[in-house]
Amino acid sequence: MLELDSVTAGYERRAPVFRGASLTVAPGESVGLLGPSGCGKSTLARVAALLHRPDAGRLVLDGTEVRAWRHRAPRARRTAVGVVFQQPRTAADPRLTLAEPLRAAGRRAEARERVAALAPAVGLTPDLLGRRPHEVSDGQLQRACLARALTLRPRWLICDEMTAMLDASTTAALVAAVETYREETGAGLLAVGHDRVLLNRWCDRTVEWKDCLPTAA
Amino acid sequence: MTARIARALQAVTAERAGDAVLSVRGLTVRFRLPGGRTVAAVGDADFDLAAGECLALVGESGCGKSVLASALLGLLPGNAETSGTAFLDGTDLLAADEKTLARTVRGRRVGLVPQSPAAHLTPVRTVRSHLEETVRALTGTSRRARRKTAEDAADRAAFPAGHLDRYPHELSGGLAQRAATALALIGDARLLLADEPTTGLDRDLVDRTVDELRRHADEGRALLLITHDLAAAARIADRVAVMYAGRIVEVAPAHRFFGPTGPRHPYARGLLDALPDRAFTPVPGMPPELSALPDGCAFAPRCPRATARCATRPEPTAGVACHHPEQPRA
Numbered sequence: 001m002l003e004l005d006s007v008t009a010g011y012e013r014r015a016p017v018f019r020g021a022s023l024t025v026a027p028g029e030s031v032g033l034l035g036p037s038g039c040g041k042s043t044l045a046r047v048a049a050l051l052h053r054p055d056a057g058r059l060v061l062d063g064t065e066v067r068a069w070r071h072r073a074p075r076a077r078r079t080a081v082g083v084v085f086q087q088p089r090t091a092a093d094p095r096l097t098l099a100e101p102l103r104a105a106g107r108r109a110e111a112r113e114r115v116a117a118l119a120p121a122v123g124l125t126p127d128l129l130g131r132r133p134h135e136v137s138d139g140q141l142q143r144a145c146l147a148r149a150l151t152l153r154p155r156w157l158i159c160d161e162m163t164a165m166l167d168a169s170t171t172a173a174l175v176a177a178v179e180t181y182r183e184e185t186g187a188g189l190l191a192v193g194h195d196r197v198l199l200n201r202w203c204d205r206t207v208e209w210k211d212c213l214p215t216a217a
Numbered sequence: 218m219t220a221r222i223a224r225a226l227q228a229v230t231a232e233r234a235g236d237a238v239l240s241v242r243g244l245t246v247r248f249r250l251p252g253g254r255t256v257a258a259v260g261d262a263d264f265d266l267a268a269g270e271c272l273a274l275v276g277e278s279g280c281g282k283s284v285l286a287s288a289l290l291g292l293l294p295g296n297a298e299t300s301g302t303a304f305l306d307g308t309d310l311l312a313a314d315e316k317t318l319a320r321t322v323r324g325r326r327v328g329l330v331p332q333s334p335a336a337h338l339t340p341v342r343t344v345r346s347h348l349e350e351t352v353r354a355l356t357g358t359s360r361r362a363r364r365k366t367a368e369d370a371a372d373r374a375a376f377p378a379g380h381l382d383r384y385p386h387e388l389s390g391g392l393a394q395r396a397a398t399a400l401a402l403i404g405d406a407r408l409l410l411a412d413e414p415t416t417g418l419d420r421d422l423v424d425r426t427v428d429e430l431r432r433h434a435d436e437g438r439a440l441l442l443i444t445h446d447l448a449a450a451a452r453i454a455d456r457v458a459v460m461y462a463g464r465i466v467e468v469a470p471a472h473r474f475f476g477p478t479g480p481r482h483p484y485a486r487g488l489l490d491a492l493p494d495r496a497f498t499p500v501p502g503m504p505p506e507l508s509a510l511p512d513g514c515a516f517a518p519r520c521p522r523a524t525a526r527c528a529t530r531p532e533p534t535a536g537v538a539c540h541h542p543e544q545p546r547a
Binding site for chain 2: 139140164197
């Protein structure tokens, strides 16, 4: 279970982006979170991905409350969650080839095996794996970012506007890759976005951002 | 819908009568890379665009759409080679020198609505300052009337007057987009180039932005909408041109393209089938590298209908460049 319970978060303590947001994702479930630009849904996704420490509220991951965030989180915790962001350009290290982050899967033979399995799953050809981000298109780079998120076989996957920059065909291909991974592993998914048609088609259920917030008393 | 069909028919007629605002023939752009390699970014593009008409140029990212727009504005980097013609009211944009482009074309006869308005605007200046500078540069407005002209321009793009003294970072995505559109409209250009104007905006804002662009076309401008967002194209386009690996593979009236008849090129069909409200299945494989295009049809390796004939490049006939186009259903 991934439980966000009354989370208040933001970038200034006195003016949080939102207060008291709650959302639950069951194991193996896919939940789409819908909201307009600037509502704070990406910040909530960052909290769920252990990347942003909330000002108040709890995140309970697989039954244990999360108390440490970002690099302070224990390794087993961090690797339980995979994240894909909206902008592949700003999410990729320009110095690394597309294959390099995928080698984090393990020691030499293990890593080679994992890269060989991941690349076709997200539709990356061998010649692309050796290139750096500036040598590939946005769509190709986002495929690599998805492969990176899946490398350590996370139990939870957070996709924050994963396909907002992409054309229809690449969108459908990436969603299919996520769903294949989830069928194989039973991972849960939180997909954040503003495209209602897409999230309705993709997810088991969709949640409106305003329904995550406490009702005005 | 009928009004749109009428407009599409009118556009076709305008094309035949030769009074298109923009007339592009054989536009080809190649980039020379070190080591003698070349990237064929745009190949033999032919299209016309009439006043009051919106042509949507759609395709996957990296297929050459934006290069085509840059070519029309003479904004390609130094290693680019262009050929072909692109006539705009008697001027060939591809042959014009920098001075002509700078003094008579950019902003005055071609308005550009940029891809990411936040990056297009100068961060240290207010929207009003942007507008007034553009008014001064493009029109002969006297100093006293400048303020009023700038405010009118903002009003035409539905930019709220109360936000004129804000800096770009203080604007939401939608407002920044309108500020950029207001700048594009000041020179009263007959041709508007909108290069991915809706990337990253949410659906409501996409609809509002493209509706506003449509309104500017309805006022008699020609609008070239470059986008990968098929829903946005379906909303406002009169005609749709599909680009694949640098080539326009199909041009069709929007009502046929998005309607029950559908497009005829297998790639265009695949692109539509990838939409989440349709089959949601991707086109198999990935687009080819523009630096290593096959001699024949570039789509053949991904195409379910490919045969030996596809080893030769199909010439466009009746708006489709394919050896095995889908037959229109009766």
